[in-house]
Amino acid sequence: MDYKVIQDCLIVKPNGEIDSHYADILKKEIENAALRLDIRNIIFDFSNVDFMDSSGIGLVVGRYKYTSAMGGITAAACISDRLMKLMTLSGLLKIIPACKTVEEAITKTKRGGKNEL
Amino acid sequence: MNFENEFSLKFKALSCNEGFARMAVSVFLLPYDTYSDIMNDIKTAVSEAVTNSIIHGYEGMEGYVYIRCGVKDNVVYIEVSDNGCGIDDIKKAMEPLYTSKPSEERSGLGFTVMESFMDSVEVESTKNKGTRVFMSKSLLR
Numbered sequence: 215m216d217y218k219v220i221q222d223c224l225i226v227k228p229n230g231e232i233d234s235h236y237a238d239i240l241k242k243e244i245e246n247a248a249l250r251l252d253i254r255n256i257i258f259d260f261s262n263v264d265f266m267d268s269s270g271i272g273l274v275v276g277r278y279k280y281t282s283a284m285g286g287i288t289a290a291a292c293i294s295d296r297l298m299k300l301m302t303l304s305g306l307l308k309i310i311p312a313c314k315t316v317e318e319a320i321t322k323t324k325r326g327g328k329n330e331l
Numbered sequence: 332m333n334f335e336n337e338f339s340l341k342f343k344a345l346s347c348n349e350g351f352a353r354m355a356v357s358v359f360l361l362p363y364d365t366y367s368d369i370m371n372d373i374k375t376a377v378s379e380a381v382t383n384s385i386i387h388g389y390e391g392m393e394g395y396v397y398i399r400c401g402v403k404d405n406v407v408y409i410e411v412s413d414n415g416c417g418i419d420d421i422k423k424a425m426e427p428l429y430t431s432k433p434s435e436e437r438s439g440l441g442f443t444v445m446e447s448f449m450d451s452v453e454v455e456s457t458k459n460k461g462t463r464v465f466m467s468k469s470l471l472r
């Protein structure tokens with residue numbers, strides 16, 4: 215996993231296949247980073263993820279709960295068609311915004327995740 | 332069933348084997364030259380079933396997960412089984428969002444994913460004996 219911080223956003227870029235094995239590792243890494251750094255929002259950059267099962271949904275929902283408690287949002291960027299099928303089925307995109315780019319997601323965090331009217 | 336081609340696999344119930352399990356199925360299916368989205372659906376369903384055996388069936392205890400995978404008339408049949416704790420109420424377990432482990436960030440969507448990504452899913456389970464998941468999917472559109 216690569217991550218970086220832009221303002222109060224933690225940008226997480228997992229690499230490879232998100233199953234329960236990798237989701238557990240990611241969860242710990244994100245929790246550690248979030249504790250050390252002063253962040254309120256989490257943005258998942260899925261551009262390097264070529265497989266995901268429902269464990270990935272659990273991972274994102276877990277981070278959504280964390281950022282909600284902090285008054286921030288969790289967003290998902292660069293979702294491939296392959297991942298989109300699972301994300302749509304799970305209803306995940308009803309609670310977190312899906313963005314084309316990380317930049318778009320960062321803009322979203324400034325509006326508290328709300329779409330422009 | 333009398334398959335044209337088939338393989339069986341037995342591996343330790345360790346979460347690091349989830350990738351191995353779904354790759355084994357997808358590499359086996361390569362000669363059938365199916366579509367990449369169908370292949371991804373199958374990999375996802377296998378990952379869900381294997382993860383369930385490891386996480387719920389054995390709950391961290393030692394054990395083995397078994398896969399039997401066969402092809403006949405361009406349909407793939409996959410059986411994932413364990414000798415774990417079994418499922419009390421299969422109907423409830425298969426309800427969308429139901430999980431017996433909400434504290435561990437499970438989404439409760441494993442069976443829902445299997446059912447929507449495969450053509451058929453059947454579950455057999457006996458308390459303290461184990462669980463068997465049968466799935467099938469056409470490799471053609």
Ligand SMILES: Nc1ncnc2c1ncn2[C@@H]1O[C@H](COP(=O)(O)OP(=O)(O)O)[C@@H](O)[C@H]1O
Pocket residue numbers: 268379383384385387388389413415416417418424425429430431432437438439440441442443462
């Ligand atoms: N192989 C299994 N052995 C025992 N229990 C299982 C097995 N597979 C599924 N279950 C039960 O069914 C429930 C629902 O499974 P699933 O839809 O995959 O959701 P999740 O894995 O996120 O809990 C699990 O929480 C568990 O209680």
Ligand SMILES: [Mg+2]
Pocket residue numbers: 268379382383437440441442
């Ligand atoms: Mg599951």
